[in-house]
Amino acid sequence: MIFEVYHWTEYRYAESVSLSRHQLRMRLRAGNHQRVLSSRIEFLPRPLYVRERVDAFGNHVDEVFVEEAHKSFQIKCVSRVETLPRTLPMASDTAPWEKAVEALLEASDPDPRAFLYPSLHAPWSDAIREWTERSFPAGLPVLAGALDLSRRIFSDFTFDAEATTVSTPIAEVFEKRRGVCQDFAHFQIACLRSMGLAARYVSGYIRTEPPPGQTKLFGADASHAWVSFYCPGHGWIDIDPTNNRLVDSDYVVIGWGRDYADVSLIRGTLTGGGAHSLYLSVDVSPVDEGAVAANRG
Numbered sequence: 001m002i003f004e005v006y007h008w009t010e011y012r013y014a015e016s017v018s019l020s021r022h023q024l025r026m027r028l029r030a031g032n033h034q035r036v037l038s039s040r041i042e043f044l045p046r047p048l049y050v051r052e053r054v055d056a057f058g059n060h061v062d063e064v065f066v067e068e069a070h071k072s073f074q075i076k077c078v079s080r081v082e083t084l085p086r087t088l089p090m091a092s093d094t095a096p097w098e099k100a101v102e103a104l105l106e107a108s109d110p111d112p113r114a115f116l117y118p119s120l121h122a123p124w125s126d127a128i129r130e131w132t133e134r135s136f137p138a139g140l141p142v143l144a145g146a147l148d149l150s151r152r153i154f155s156d157f158t159f160d161a162e163a164t165t166v167s168t169p170i171a172e173v174f175e176k177r178r179g180v181c182q183d184f185a186h187f188q189i190a191c192l193r194s195m196g197l198a199a200r201y202v203s204g205y206i207r208t209e210p211p212p213g214q215t216k217l218f219g220a221d222a223s224h225a226w227v228s229f230y231c232p233g234h235g236w237i238d239i240d241p242t243n244n245r246l247v248d249s250d251y252v253v254i255g256w257g258r259d260y261a262d263v264s265l266i267r268g269t270l271t272g273g274g275a276h277s278l279y280l281s282v283d284v285s286p287v288d289e290g291a292v293a294a295n296r297g
Contacts, residue, residue, distance in 0.1 A: 014274035022268035027060035059255030101196035103232035121259035124194035154244035198230035
């Protein structure tokens with residue numbers, strides 16, 4: 001499947017900003033079941049400079065510096081990406097979760113172990129561990145446990161865009177049982193790590209309009225977040241607890257990290273500005289693959 005991803009963001013400031021510096025993670029990363037065919041990012045006003053780099057997790061970063069006075073700042077990122085089919089194991093073919101924990105500790109690859117520990121937005125507690133244990137009875141295949149955990153989050157928690165902010169602690173999300181995709185991803189990550197399993201936070205998008213006859217997914221009109229957990233012998237498997245489904249070719253990856261703090265799309269510092277308002281528009285639309293093939297030819 002080929003998609004065009006359009007993401008427009010504007011910050012409007014009550015007062016003039018004299019200087020601003022922004023760190024963006026909006027460019028799609030290649031690999032992980034997708035090929036980035038094209039990408040461009042535009043700014044208004046034009047920055048003094050844009051410096052590109054790759055962070056410790058392999059995500060693309062644009063560092064932007066604006067030195068002229070401005071009362072708004074616009075970012076437009078347009079990408080074309082081909083998402084590829086994911087081959088996933090049957091849950092029954094994955095190792096018992098206890099063996100998966102042992103394999104993680106003994107593995108020579110250090111990458112999964114970086115995602116074993118509590119992080120800023122995904123700490124875990126005894127209460128979270130106790131709640132999680134119901135999905136992981138002794139000997140259960142690890143993927144079956146992870147899928148049951150996703151099912152319970154989807155069933156027990158309510159999607160509510162007004163219930164939380166980016167700084168709401170995971171303990172409060174657990175208590176309220178309400179939140180958005182970021183909260184549910186953080187909660188499932190905390191649950192999996194509490195059991196000794198490696199899990200990372202994935203930032204991306206979902207297809208805006210579903211195929212005919214299918215229900216529109218939560219998170220389809222903005223950037224989205226989900227979970228990737230490490231399944232020894234099978235690699236990373238992505239699960240969307242907000243929609244209780246395995247991630248497929250309708251999902252587009254921007255990047256991943258330990259939690260939201262590692263992959264927030266936009267962060268920065270300003271001189272001046274006062275209060276600000278945020279406006280955004282996101283669209284992820286399929287592209288006619290026949291036309292693309294003809295253009296390539």
